[in-house]
Amino acid sequence: MLLIVASIGYFSLIIYNIIMYTSIIKRKKFNIILIVFVVILSGCYDNTQMPDDLDFIIYKYPHMKSMYDEFSSRNLDPNSIDIKSDVEENEFPNFIQWDKRWAYLPYIDSYMAVKGNIPTALSSIYTYLTKDTTMNPYEMAQFFEKEGWGIDSMGTSWQAIEIGSIRLGLTYNVVANNDVRINDELDRGRVLLASVVKGVFTKDSGMIIIYKKVGDKYYISDPLNKENSEKTWSLEDLQNQMIHIWSFSKMEAK
Numbered sequence: 001m002l003l004i005v006a007s008i009g010y011f012s013l014i015i016y017n018i019i020m021y022t023s024i025i026k027r028k029k030f031n032i033i034l035i036v037f038v039v040i041l042s043g044c045y046d047n048t049q050m051p052d053d054l055d056f057i058i059y060k061y062p063h064m065k066s067m068y069d070e071f072s073s074r075n076l077d078p079n080s081i082d083i084k085s086d087v088e089e090n091e092f093p094n095f096i097q098w099d100k101r102w103a104y105l106p107y108i109d110s111y112m113a114v115k116g117n118i119p120t121a122l123s124s125i126y127t128y129l130t131k132d133t134t135m136n137p138y139e140m141a142q143f144f145e146k147e148g149w150g151i152d153s154m155g156t157s158w159q160a161i162e163i164g165s166i167r168l169g170l171t172y173n174v175v176a177n178n179d180v181r182i183n184d185e186l187d188r189g190r191v192l193l194a195s196v197v198k199g200v201f202t203k204d205s206g207m208i209i210i211y212k213k214v215g216d217k218y219y220i221s222d223p224l225n226k227e228n229s230e231k232t233w234s235l236e237d238l239q240n241q242m243i244h245i246w247s248f249s250k251m252e253a254k
Contacts, residue, residue, distance in 0.1 A: 053110050061203070063227065067098060067100075074100065074104040075105075076105065080101075082101075082133075083095075083133050084133050087131060092128050092209075092212070093128055094221045095221075095223060096120065096226050097113055097116040097137065098112075102136065105138050107145070108145065108150040108151065112137060112138060116223075117155075117206050117223050117224060119144055120137040120223040121209055122168075122193070123135055123140040124209060125165075125193060126165075126168055129250045143164065147164065149164065165248060170251055171249050171250075172248050173247045174246060175247050179235060182239075191211045191247065192210040192245055193207055194207065194210065194244065206223070208221070208238075209223075213235075219233075220233055
């Protein structure tokens with residue numbers, strides 16, 4: 001960027017000196033040329049720059065590199081987010097936190113793409129269980145911030161998961177990380193949210209969702225990596241990564 005700016009300044013100075021030694025009539029022509037020249041050069045580079053925290057998370061997770069291409073046309077309008085097409089009967093909405101619809105919108109002291117893991121996960125669960133499309137990941141994040149569950153320099157408090165789910169009309173249980181409890185919850189039609197350690201799914205910490213099992217194959221939704229959501233997993237592989245598990249269901253009307 002600095003090289004380009006320096007080049008523009010250098011060539012502009014040359015043209016200016018030429019203009020100073022031309023006749024008044026020719027000077028007008030050169031002024032026009034100068035304007036055109038600067039406009040053309042200014043269009044040779046993108047004057048937007050990827051913020052450092054977005055740049056860093058793409059460095060950590062190279063599968064997110066498409067964000068570089070999307071950044072210049074990023075969506076900054078929360079009102080334009082529409083998730084109706086993501087909701088199909090009996091299909092789980094695999095929202096990802098770096099979806100271009102909300103990736104560049106602010107959350108806490110950063111962006112949804114960086115710190116929107118839990119809002120994105122709970123939005124997927126809520127939307128799946130209720131079929132309500134008003135609580136997209138960004139709206140969920142705004143709800144968390146309003147309640148004080150989004151913490152600068154840290155992330156999202158687990159209160160957002162427990163208290164937040166109740167306020168949204170869901171019920172939750174804490175589930176032990178063993179075959180019997182996990183399978184029982186899934187057999188009852190409940191959706192599991194699990195915090196995971198650094199390893200297969202994340203390079204620090206994060207969440208995954210287990211929403212279905214067929215035989216010995218388990219279907220997950222990973223808000224950080226959609227490729228993980230496109231394959232099935234063994235329970236053993238998942239258990240080795242999970243450290244805390246909640247199950248969710250829709251609260252029954254009284």
